[in-house]
Amino acid sequence: MPKISVFGGGAWGKALHFAFSQANDCYIVSRKNLETKSQITPQEAQDSDFFIVAIASSALHAWLTTTPLPKEAKILVASKGIAQGQFVSEIFESLYPNAHLCFLAGPSFAKEVQASLPCALNIHTNQLENAKEWLPLFPSFIKPYACEDIIGGEIGGAYKNVIAIASGICEGMGLGNNARASLVARGLVEMTRFGKYFGAQDSTFLGLSGAGDLFLTANSTLSRNFRVGIGLALGKTLPTILEEIGEVAEGVKTSEEIYSLGQKHNIYTPIAKEVALIMNGKNPKQSLNDLMQSH
Numbered sequence: 001m002p003k004i005s006v007f008g009g010g011a012w013g014k015a016l017h018f019a020f021s022q023a024n025d026c027y028i029v030s031r032k033n034l035e036t037k038s039q040i041t042p043q044e045a046q047d048s049d050f051f052i053v054a055i056a057s058s059a060l061h062a063w064l065t066t067t068p069l070p071k072e073a074k075i076l077v078a079s080k081g082i083a084q085g086q087f088v089s090e091i092f093e094s095l096y097p098n099a100h101l102c103f104l105a106g107p108s109f110a111k112e113v114q115a116s117l118p119c120a121l122n123i124h125t126n127q128l129e130n131a132k133e134w135l136p137l138f139p140s141f142i143k144p145y146a147c148e149d150i151i152g153g154e155i156g157g158a159y160k161n162v163i164a165i166a167s168g169i170c171e172g173m174g175l176g177n178n179a180r181a182s183l184v185a186r187g188l189v190e191m192t193r194f195g196k197y198f199g200a201q202d203s204t205f206l207g208l209s210g211a212g213d214l215f216l217t218a219n220s221t222l223s224r225n226f227r228v229g230i231g232l233a234l235g236k237t238l239p240t241i242l243e244e245i246g247e248v249a250e251g252v253k254t255s256e257e258i259y260s261l262g263q264k265h266n267i268y269t270p271i272a273k274e275v276a277l278i279m280n281g282k283n284p285k286q287s288l289n290d291l292m293q294s295h
Contacts, residue, residue: 008054057081152200161251168229
């Protein structure tokens with residue numbers, strides 16, 4: 001069996017370790033003690049045949065420079081987000097130009113993956129041959145698809161977290177199903193517009209990595225970002241909410257990254273803008289009013 005090493009001991013990293021352990025020799029690397037016999041050190045992972053990276057995007061660049069992987073490694077990137085104005089793919093492509101890079105996206109709550117519940121995911125890559133190497137490694141309860149359009153896949157995976165926070169605010173404020181559905185639909189339009197600016201394909205946002213992941217994340221309390229929105233609507237402070245959740249909610253930082261890129265490139269991102277402003281203290285009720293008055 002091929003040796004696979006998963007880097008990242010958060011909920012998503014542990015779920016991927018569980019999934020790939022079903023039919024492979026799979027290990028996990030984390031700075032935390034996960035109390036599992038499958039945990040190994042970064043050095044012990046160096047001889048792996050495949051590598052999965054599930055590190056928070058905000059810490060990714062620093063992590064990659066201190067925990068190097070083999071330069072020509074077969075890497076499946078499961079990190080989602082934008083960090084310091086860079087897409088995750090740009091970070092990897094700059095540091096690992098010779099690696100076989102693939103990027104995982106699609107609707108997938110970690111808790112349901114660890115319960116072996118069925119789902120379908122996309123493996124985005126510039127070389128379909130790279131993605132096809134990963135296809136037989138997935139467990140039977142995950143249906144993987146090899147796809148191109150890396151930038152579309154990762155923008156969908158990052159942007160949906162921001163829309164999920166806004167959707168959670170709708171839920172917490174008791175605005176009703178009509179409002180939340182309207183918000184999510186406009187969020188899909190917004191992320192597609194943002195993605196097209198960077199060369200993404202429209203079809204990506206209609207599939208698993210776009211609409212699929214968005215509809216999941218923006219409509220369930222299993223979503224950390226959705227719970228962030230609910231907490232904000234209830235008047236809780238952001239530090240309190242994040243402490244209660246106990247895991248990284250990528251949409252918090254991603255909202256500011258998207259808003260910044262939108263301003264830089266003159267892309268209309270009204271929902272991401274309001275979420276970013278709420279992260280910095282704006283009243284959610286005022287944001288709602290401003291969104292209702294926007295064009």
